Structure formats: C-alpha cells, structure tokens
Amino acid sequence: MAAHAAHAVVEGFSLQQVLAVLPIDEVARPNVQRLSFDVMRYLGLVQFWVQCFVEKPPAPWLQAMLWVSLTQLYLREEDEFTLVNQAVAAVEARRPHAKGLVNAILRRFLRERDAWEAAAQVDEVAAWNHPQWWIDQLKAQYPDDWQRILTVNNTRPPMTLRVNARLMDVAGYQALLAQDGRESVALSNLNGDALVLSQPCSVSVLPRFADGVVSVQDAGAQLSTQLLDVQNGMRVLDACAAPGGKTCHLLEHFDVELLALEKDEARARRIDENLLRLNLTAQVQVDDANLVKSWWDGVPFDRVLLDAPCSASGIVRRHPDIRWLREPEDLEGLAKQQRQLLRSMWQVLAVGGRMLYCTCSIFEDEGESVLAEFLSHTPNAQRMDLPLIRRVASSDGQLLPRVDDGLNHDGFFYAALVKVA
Numbered sequence: 001m002a003a004h005a006a007h008a009v010v011e012g013f014s015l016q017q018v019l020a021v022l023p024i025d026e027v028a029r030p031n032v033q034r035l036s037f038d039v040m041r042y043l044g045l046v047q048f049w050v051q052c053f054v055e056k057p058p059a060p061w062l063q064a065m066l067w068v069s070l071t072q073l074y075l076r077e078e079d080e081f082t083l084v085n086q087a088v089a090a091v092e093a094r095r096p097h098a099k100g101l102v103n104a105i106l107r108r109f110l111r112e113r114d115a116w117e118a119a120a121q122v123d124e125v126a127a128w129n130h131p132q133w134w135i136d137q138l139k140a141q142y143p144d145d146w147q148r149i150l151t152v153n154n155t156r157p158p159m160t161l162r163v164n165a166r167l168m169d170v171a172g173y174q175a176l177l178a179q180d181g182r183e184s185v186a187l188s189n190l191n192g193d194a195l196v197l198s199q200p201c202s203v204s205v206l207p208r209f210a211d212g213v214v215s216v217q218d219a220g221a222q223l224s225t226q227l228l229d230v231q232n233g234m235r236v237l238d239a240c241a242a243p244g245g246k247t248c249h250l251l252e253h254f255d256v257e258l259l260a261l262e263k264d265e266a267r268a269r270r271i272d273e274n275l276l277r278l279n280l281t282a283q284v285q286v287d288d289a290n291l292v293k294s295w296w297d298g299v300p301f302d303r304v305l306l307d308a309p310c311s312a313s314g315i316v317r318r319h320p321d322i323r324w325l326r327e328p329e330d331l332e333g334l335a336k337q338q339r340q341l342l343r344s345m346w347q348v349l350a351v352g353g354r355m356l357y358c359t360c361s362i363f364e365d366e367g368e369s370v371l372a373e374f375l376s377h378t379p380n381a382q383r384m385d386l387p388l389i390r391r392v393a394s395s396d397g398q399l400l401p402r403v404d405d406g407l408n409h410d411g412f413f414y415a416a417l418v419k420v421a
C-alpha cells in the first residue's frame with residue numbers, strides 16, 4: 001500500500017488524497033502512513049539509487065516498492081533481514097516473477113551501503129531530498145540557513161498541542177499527561193499555550209480532548225493570536241478560516257464577534273466541528289473572500305486575519321509530499337491570489353484597524369515580495385514592527401522551521417498592517 005501511495009504521488013496526487021482512497025486495512029493504516037511519509041522524506045535519495053544501481057528500470061509499482069524498502073533499510077530502524085524478507089514476500093504476492101530481482105537489489109544495498117551513500121553525496125537532489133529548483137531557491141534566499149531548513153524539512157514532525165486557555169493552563173495539562181505516563185515540553189519561549197509531546201499519539205487517547213481542553217496545532221501557527229493584537233468586544237474577520245485552528249485559538253482568548261469565511265464548503269464544516277468540540281461560537285460562512293459584496297454588511301472590521309493559501313513550503317516536515325508536487329510556476333499563481341486577497345480584505349478593515357497577513361511559506365515570492373507590492377500601491381497601509389518574530393527569527397516576519405530546544409515550529413510568514421486615515 002505504501003508503494004501504491006508513493007507511486008501515486010509521483011503521478012501528481014497528494015499523499016493525503018491517496019491514503020484516503022486506498023483500501024488500507026485499519027490495523028495496518030498507521031504503519032502504511034509511516035512508511036509512505038518516510039519514503040517522501042527520502043525520495044530523492046532512493047530514486048537516485050534505483051536509477052544508478054538498477055540496470056533495467058522495473059515497472060512503476062516495483063520501483064515504488066524499492067523506494068519504500070530502501071528508505072526503511074537506510075533508516076536502520078528495523079532488523080534489515082526482516083525488512084528484506086517482508087519486501088520480497090510483498091512482491092511475491094503481487095508480481096511473483098520479480099521476487100528475485102528485488103531480493104538481489106536490497107541485498108546488494110546491504111553489502112554496498114557505504115558506496116551507495118557516497119555516490120548520492122554528489123547529487124544535490126539525492127543528498128537533500130528536495131527538487132533542484134527548491135534547493136536553488138532556498139540557497140539564493142537563505143545563504144546561511146538553507147542546509148538547516150532542508151534538514152528540518154526531512155525530520156518527522158513533533159506533535160504540538162494547544163491548550164485551551166479558557167479551560168486550563170499548559171502546566172495543568174502537562175500534569176494530566178504525566179498521569180497517563182506521557183512526557184511533554186512546554187514551548188514557553190514562543191507561545192504560552194503550546195507544548196510538544198515527546199511521543200506522538202492518536203488524539204483519541206489525549207486526556208480531555210473530546211471536552212475541548214486541547215487541540216493539535218503547530219507552535220508557529222499559534223503566534224497569530226498574539227500578533228493580531230485583539231481586545232474583547234472587537235469585530236474580527238478570519239478571511240481564510242478552514243479548518244479553523246486560528247479562529248478557535250483567538251476565541252479561546254477573547255470574547256469577540258468573529259466571522260470565519262471559507263471558500264471550500266467541505267473544509268468549512270471542519271471549522272464547525274472544531275468550534276463545537278471547543279464549545280466556542282463564531283459565524284461561519286462559505287464564500288469567496290474576494291467577492292466582498294456578496295458577504296460584507298458594510299460594517300468595517302477592527303481586526304482581519306488573512307491566512308492566505310500558499311505553497312506550504314514552511315510545513316514540509318508535516319506534509320513531506322508537497323515538495324514533489326509543487327512546480328516553480330505555481331508560485332506566481334499563488335502570489336497573484338495572495339495580492340488579490342490582500343487588496344480585497346483591505347477594503348473591509350476599519351481605519352485604525354490591524355490586518356495580519358500570514359502564510360505557511362518560506363518563499364520570498366509569497367511573503368516579502370507580495371507585501372512590498374501591496375504597500376507600494378496602498379498609501380494608507382503601515383507595516384508594524386513585530387518584536388515577537390524578531391526575537392525568535394531575527395527577521396521582520398519570516399519564521400523559518402526549527403527544532404531547537406524550546407523553539408520547535410514550522411515556517412511562517414507574518415506581517416501586521418495598520419490602516420491609517
């Protein structure tokens with residue numbers, strides 16, 4: 001199943017889509033997921049090996065079986081002979097004639113591992129497991145940090161929780177987790193509500209998850225609530241709201257009148273589900289934020305959160321297939337959407353009000369460039385300093401993905417704009 005999933009991603013389907021439709025036995029699902037996600041993190045490497053060391057390219061599914069098996073052998077997390085035997089058994093069940101070939105290639109890897117690894121070092125795609133255009137873009141933008149970013153992108157993500165400030169504080173929730181034998185680390189350097197579990201688990205076993213005491217959300221995403229600078233009683237718009245992570249976090253802190261807009265109806269239902277579980281209230285409306293006349297009653301908003309659709313280049317560790325699905329040309333289309341949304345949302349912001357523009361991208365084309373273009377055409381927009389971002393990221397608004405002590409978060413771009421008279 002993991003080989004089918006890997007092959008489908010190479011054909012252009014997202015892993016999430018594919019894993020939702022493949023006939024996977026529920027007992028096997030967590031392992032299929034793990035194998036599929038792992039192979040995405042090492043796809044450049046294992047494709048390079050198959051290309052270099054397998055003389056005649058095997059059929060697509062067999063190639064994908066080799067990618068999955070080589071990834072697991074490379075990671076050295078399981079007994080290598082068990083892995084080879086199981087890979088061969090899986091091939092035998094579907095393509096009996098290819099069993100010998102797969103057995104020979106995997107055993108050759110075990111014998112020649114050092115040489116295979118050394119060969120991959122001279123190929124950037126194999127060494128960094130990202131497409132060449134992505135590596136080049138990061139090198140140009142972050143000459144000192146590109147290697148660190150790519151390394152973080154290839155790690156398994158932490159399971160980060162947000163404790164519902166209306167019901168409990170982080171220390172209280174850590175105590176509940178400890179009663180169940182679960183260790184966690186508070187990310188108080190970054191955000192007062194965030195903690196990382198030492199071992200990821202299913203939400204169904206998290207204490208009081210069903211009662212809304214806790215949600216799953218990256219610590220970088222949790223910064224939007226502080227950066228929007230909301231006060232009780234304000235009228236707030238979340239213009240691109242699904243699945244509602246940022247909407248719910250805001251409502252866990254403030255009593256505001258909140259409109260959550262979302263273009264995609266199916267995704268909008270997830271905002272409702274989250275509000276219900278967390279016992280919070282907002283007006284959820286399915287609409288295109290750009291069609292201002294169709295949804296706006298003409299009363300300006302004190303705060304607007306614009307969490308725009310983007311390449312998701314900052315959350316690659318959580319969605320390791322993204323890098324293989326995106327094309328460099330996608331960035332211009334996304335930037336166009338972002339510029340359009342900024343212009344539309346500016347119309348509904350009150351004078352003196354604040355808009356927070358954010359994306360989960362680390363590409364300049366979707367952050368600073370979009371903002372510079374907007375500011376050059378909008379004389380009544382003033383960019384605010386964001387000391388919180390400067391403290392943890394030493395830049396104006398670009399948070400790069402990190403896994404240091406106390407700073408474990410995805411990559412985000414944040415910019416706060418005030419509308420002057």
Ligand SMILES: C[S@@+](CC[C@H](N)C(=O)[O-])C[C@H]1O[C@@H](n2cnc3c(N)ncnc32)[C@H](O)[C@@H]1O
Pocket residue numbers: 221239240241242243244245246247261262263264267287288289290307308309310
């Ligand atoms: C980055 S996600 C938002 C994540 C959300 N803010 C959260 O924290 O859970 C962007 C969302 O914007 C929606 N979207 C894209 N274009 C839109 C538009 N023109 N109007 C409204 N929603 C839009 C997408 O369907 C997607 O759900």
